[in-house]
Amino acid sequence: MNGLFHFFLSYAIIQLSWGYAREFIVLIFIASVIIDIDHIPYILKTKKKLMSEGFGEESRSFMHELPGVLIVTVLCLGLFLVYGVDVARVAAISSLLHYAADFAVGRTRPFWPFSDKVLVSPLGITDKKKRIFLEVTSTIIGGVVFWLLLG
């Protein structure tokens, strides 16, 4: 899923669960989007072929797979020890929702770099046009929910 969708999803879940998303909006944005920074080398490598090849499992580093979940969990423990439970909760929920959304609709190598085995979610959409439709509609719906929750 795209960065905007990840941000909207995290904001909505935190706002509906604890009611203080607006207070942590920058942290929510950073924690929900920063995981996708590992796509940059793939984008630079594929360049013009990016639109035809998309973001498959090859576009992810180990930080986008289960080893990354472990590292992010340890980082959130550090945030808890330094800044307290609310900051740690917001960072953990935002980043873990990112992993959950990506695992739910995409192709993944969960044990990379220890295994090359690719898993495809039963919810994963491989047809390009359907995938773009899912990304666009879910992001628009997420944006509307975000806008309503800001009010």
Ligand SMILES: [Zn+2]
């Ligand atoms: Zn991602």
